[in-house]
Amino acid sequence: MAVTEIIQFSAEPTTVDSTIQRAANSLKSVEAPRHFVIGTQIQDKGAIQITSVWDGIQDPMDFKNTSDFSSYISNLRNSLGDPQVIFHVSLNRSAFVLDGPATANVVEYVQIWFPASLVTPEFQKQIEEDFLRFDEIYRKDTKGIADAGFGWILEEQRHDTIKDERARCFFVARGWESMDHFEKSIKNDAYKESIPILLAWNAPFKMWHVERKAL
Numbered sequence: 001m002a003v004t005e006i007i008q009f010s011a012e013p014t015t016v017d018s019t020i021q022r023a024a025n026s027l028k029s030v031e032a033p034r035h036f037v038i039g040t041q042i043q044d045k046g047a048i049q050i051t052s053v054w055d056g057i058q059d060p061m062d063f064k065n066t067s068d069f070s071s072y073i074s075n076l077r078n079s080l081g082d083p084q085v086i087f088h089v090s091l092n093r094s095a096f097v098l099d100g101p102a103t104a105n106v107v108e109y110v111q112i113w114f115p116a117s118l119v120t121p122e123f124q125k126q127i128e129e130d131f132l133r134f135d136e137i138y139r140k141d142t143k144g145i146a147d148a149g150f151g152w153i154l155e156e157q158r159h160d161t162i163k164d165e166r167a168r169c170f171f172v173a174r175g176w177e178s179m180d181h182f183e184k185s186i187k188n189d190a191y192k193e194s195i196p197i198l199l200a201w202n203a204p205f206k207m208w209h210v211e212r213k214a215l
Contacts, residue, residue, distance in 0.1 A: 001058075003154070004102075004173075006050075006051055008041075008083060009076075009082075010084055016046060016048060023076060023079040023080050026075045035052065035095075037050070037051050040211055042209040043208055051102050092128075099175070104176055104177070105211065106209055107176070111205060111206045115165055130200075134194045138190050138191055139190070141190040142190060142191075144182075146176065153169040153171050179211075
């Protein structure tokens, strides 16, 4: 199976471009993932994100112990320091195919947390069906939008609003031609019609956007 990995690092905004280039150069000497992109968060110019796909993973929770991954993450740590965030997700489609979310100029990322005890296969199916209903309506009047990839983060996580247990996280990645296209999309009637589907989950969420950097 293919596993998408999200890693985030912090850097000084004034030196972020040179830091990114240094990291990219360091990865030329290791067995890095075949597909990866580096960018910065639009809302936080000092936040660097690397999105990558690891193909042919037999055990997604064990591949972090492989020599290829160890070499890859060691080089990143040498260039960027310790990661602030790292997680893995199995998406319903590749992030790097034609019109895939990670190939866009700007990528929207969303995490939605649910108590782990609720997340049965039936619950996951319902959430995915809800999202597809939302997406079908939302895309009707929306320009500059790419297809979304979605799935469930493999690691259980902690969230401040979920007490006494860990959380499972539904994850969405969507490409945009520009941030301006996204901002216009949330003012249109299709968004206003579709967003109550997701708000009905009554779940904590986080959204951010990453601008791809040319290497």
